Amino acid sequence: MLTMDDIVRDGHPVLRKVAEEVKLPASQEDKTILESMLQYVKNSQDPEVAQEHGLRPGIGLAAPQINVSKRMIAVHVNDEKGNLFSYALFNPKIISHSVERSYLAAGEGCLSVDESIPGYVPRYARVTVKGTDLDGTEVKLRLKGLPAIVFQHEIDHLNGIMFYDHINKQDPYKEIPNASPIER
Template sequence: MLTMDDIVRDGHPALRKVAEEVSMPPSQEDKAILQSLMEYVINSQNPEIVQKYGLRPGIGLAAPQINVSKRMIAVHLTDEKDNLISYALFNPKIISHSVERSYLTAGEGCLSVDETIPGYVPRYARVTVRGIDLEGQEVKLRLKGLPAIVFQHEIDHLNGIMFYDHINKQDPFADLPNAVPVEK
């Protein structure tokens, strides 16, 4: 089981590397890594397990965050209609996105970043993501709101990009024209 000790922190070189594609079909090792990412995210949302193992709650995790430079992410959250969005994907890609932007009103956080970094993180309001699940099936997801933001955050990790790279350095809370605010 992954713990907070397995998660690399800001400044670690793995977080700035472009991760490699996972060759298909995935090896047992790659499947086990992806499964462990999903287990961490699910466990980190269970108050008893959080307490017992000192986990920090998260809704997404990417392989580079555990020092594995491969294109794998796990996301587990509910959308604004309380639908469960729970996916562990190999080689996720944003294949289309809206012109319209959105941002989390509370800003974003990251399991690899210990401090709070204030500011709006502009994201696409809607994205379509394609990837391969643990069963080897191609998955195509149309996402908006918080799920769209989380997938963009995790896919950024695969490209060596941190959420705070998107924040306006001069004015972190500058108005984002035509952007839809999203409450967490």
């Protein structure tokens, strides 16, 4: 079981590397790693399990965050209507996105970043993501709202990009043109 001890923190060089594509069909080792990532995110949202194991709650995790430089992400999040988006994907890619932007009104956080970094993180309001699930099936997801933001945040990790790289350094709360806030 993954715990906070397995998660590398900001400043670790793996977080700034571009992760390698996963050879498909995925090896048993890669599948096991990806399954454990999804399990972490689920466990971290269960108050009893999280407290017992000292897990910080998360809604997404990318393999570089556990010091595995491979293109794998796990997301477990509900949208504003309560629909669950629970995916473990190999080689996820954004294949299209909206012109409109969105951002989390409260800002973003990250399991690899211990301190709070204030500011708006501009994201695409809608994205289409393609990837391969644990069964080897190609998945195509049309996302908006919080799930779209989470997938963009995790895919950024695969490219060595941290959420705070997107924040305006001079004015962290500067209005983002053509963007709508998302409350969480």
